[in-house]
Amino acid sequence: MRATLGVFWDRLMEQRWLLPLLVAVGLALAFAIPQFRLVNNYVQLVMILAGINIILATSLNLVNGYMGEFSLAHAGFMAVGAYTSVLLTLHVFPVAAYPGLFHLSVLAGGLVSALLGLLVAIPSFKVRGDYLAIITLAFLMIVKSALENIDVIGGPRGISGIPRLTTLPLVFCWTVALVWLLRNFVYSSFGRGVLAIREDEIASELMSVDTKRVKVLAFMLSAFCAGIAGALFAHLLQFISPRVFDIVKTTEILIMVYLGGIASIGGSIIGATLYTILLEVLRPSTVAGLLSWLPAVVFDPLNEHFIRHLGVLRMIIMPLLLVLVMLYWPRGIMGMRDFRGFIPLRDRLAHRAATPRGPTRNGTADSH
Amino acid sequence: MALLIATKVRHHFGGLCAINDFNLELHQGELMGIIGPNGAGKTTVFNLITGVYRASEGSIRLRESELVGMTPHQITARRIARTFQNIRLFRDLSVLDNVRIAQYSKTRYSPLEALLHLGRFRREEQRIIEHSRDLLAIFKLEHLAGETARNLPYGSQRRLEIARALATGPELLLLDEPAAGMNPAEIDQLMDFIRWIREQFQLTILLIEHQMQLVMGICERIKVLDFGETLAEGTPEAIRNDPWVMKAYLGAEAVG
Numbered sequence: 001m002r003a004t005l006g007v008f009w010d011r012l013m014e015q016r017w018l019l020p021l022l023v024a025v026g027l028a029l030a031f032a033i034p035q036f037r038l039v040n041n042y043v044q045l046v047m048i049l050a051g052i053n054i055i056l057a058t059s060l061n062l063v064n065g066y067m068g069e070f071s072l073a074h075a076g077f078m079a080v081g082a083y084t085s086v087l088l089t090l091h092v093f094p095v096a097a098y099p100g101l102f103h104l105s106v107l108a109g110g111l112v113s114a115l116l117g118l119l120v121a122i123p124s125f126k127v128r129g130d131y132l133a134i135i136t137l138a139f140l141m142i143v144k145s146a147l148e149n150i151d152v153i154g155g156p157r158g159i160s161g162i163p164r165l166t167t168l169p170l171v172f173c174w175t176v177a178l179v180w181l182l183r184n185f186v187y188s189s190f191g192r193g194v195l196a197i198r199e200d201e202i203a204s205e206l207m208s209v210d211t212k213r214v215k216v217l218a219f220m221l222s223a224f225c226a227g228i229a230g231a232l233f234a235h236l237l238q239f240i241s242p243r244v245f246d247i248v249k250t251t252e253i254l255i256m257v258y259l260g261g262i263a264s265i266g267g268s269i270i271g272a273t274l275y276t277i278l279l280e281v282l283r284p285s286t287v288a289g290l291l292s293w294l295p296a297v298v299f300d301p302l303n304e305h306f307i308r309h310l311g312v313l314r315m316i317i318m319p320l321l322l323v324l325v326m327l328y329w330p331r332g333i334m335g336m337r338d339f340r341g342f343i344p345l346r347d348r349l350a351h352r353a354a355t356p357r358g359p360t361r362n363g364t365a366d367s368h
Numbered sequence: 369m370a371l372l373i374a375t376k377v378r379h380h381f382g383g384l385c386a387i388n389d390f391n392l393e394l395h396q397g398e399l400m401g402i403i404g405p406n407g408a409g410k411t412t413v414f415n416l417i418t419g420v421y422r423a424s425e426g427s428i429r430l431r432e433s434e435l436v437g438m439t440p441h442q443i444t445a446r447r448i449a450r451t452f453q454n455i456r457l458f459r460d461l462s463v464l465d466n467v468r469i470a471q472y473s474k475t476r477y478s479p480l481e482a483l484l485h486l487g488r489f490r491r492e493e494q495r496i497i498e499h500s501r502d503l504l505a506i507f508k509l510e511h512l513a514g515e516t517a518r519n520l521p522y523g524s525q526r527r528l529e530i531a532r533a534l535a536t537g538p539e540l541l542l543l544d545e546p547a548a549g550m551n552p553a554e555i556d557q558l559m560d561f562i563r564w565i566r567e568q569f570q571l572t573i574l575l576i577e578h579q580m581q582l583v584m585g586i587c588e589r590i591k592v593l594d595f596g597e598t599l600a601e602g603t604p605e606a607i608r609n610d611p612w613v614m615k616a617y618l619g620a621e622a623v624g
Contacts, residue, residue, distance in 0.1 A: 190482050193472055206449075206450060
């Protein structure tokens, strides 16, 4: 029985129509949920957040997982995307009259962020590892304090009164599109160059990989995605301030990446989804709800002392999770592996062990 | 016709002079060896030719183009490939990907086409895969295409490294101690193999080797380095009988 199920599962995973079908079903659901109020607003919010987190995790994985660097700049790129798009929505584009212009402001957020990605790629030509991590951290801090010190855009108070334009179907479309782009990039000669850089940078150069170009492309694509995610995030929260995009935000994305597993798109999707749900579960009100079946004698004091501090505890539990994952589970849930459906068929077939070819072509195989 | 000409190349690391007044003229189709004791600067010569180090002085020319100042990937794209003394495969990647990565400079599609998997992308990817599999077949590695490089036995890793170097499409191949860690029988096979790939891929080969059986067996010309200086250069017979070489290489006692 189990074996048959296994065979069935294998067969199912081999189907080329599976992934497009899942995407189509997802798209239909994404439109149906807000239309017919299939779930309540809270669940819908969590789904939107999961989508944004998937974008953030897969794109950070390109630099931290596939390329093997340790970038801390991701929240900074998010901030750039968020501020750019919000300023365009509020002051440049007449979004109220033409709601379609909102998409343009999201796209602009991504593009400006990609330009800054180029800037961060430049030090990566010279520096690697810890030192590059410090440089990206510095970038994050520069972005934050720059935003804090520009009064026109609200300084440390941030910007409020942003229209809520981010919807579930929109986030779904962006998530699918960006994950698709990232996957395409990974399974191209540039993506293989990214992997080669992680393995051995000098050997990559000597095997003709233009490492500088590959790094620039990877950083820019990663930053572009983060910028889009930031723009969507801002139009969901309806309020942004520099503090929203600090090191805590980067840490969250790091947890998603390492929990899901490095160099894996499927892993990042799982990691981001799990993390989003976990974060909600650990909310004081949710925990209170989950524990409410306890007798009042136990529950009330718990509520009093423990749950009240859970908001702070969350900030301890989550980084602790990152430390534990990196120490004891460095590969994460699916490190260095991916769902078969994400790997182009061409690549899967090429990696299969050769079946004996009969007489060798041109006699090359046995001529020595 | 001279393929590679190095003139008066000098290289120093801080105060240490690793290579001094190095001259080399390598002709098309030649098989030349560089020998010398440990620390003589042999690998440094390879690193200078391939652009890992930038020569402090002098010039290295491939046909008409000056290589000093170019980055390694530019030099590799000009059809010089190499292997490493200590195998440097992309250990966590598949055998196929090791060979595919080496075709980076020969891949003709833009980042945009790569992002959308459109246009020339599909054709190019198919071509790369076919070429890679042909190469792997030549090296009897085709059945291991999906295997992670680190899991291969030592001999296969050595073969894969040469396959990867050839995947860049070189006309000049630099082999850094190809016989390291091999027994005499394997070295005999390796000698046949090197002659065979030279024929098959129309290569000019420059190799570094400690293993005298191999060097004397296949090299047409040998250059002897010691402390960054050229001690002697000539045919295997001439080198074998050169007293200076005997002294530096085999030690004074062997001569005395």
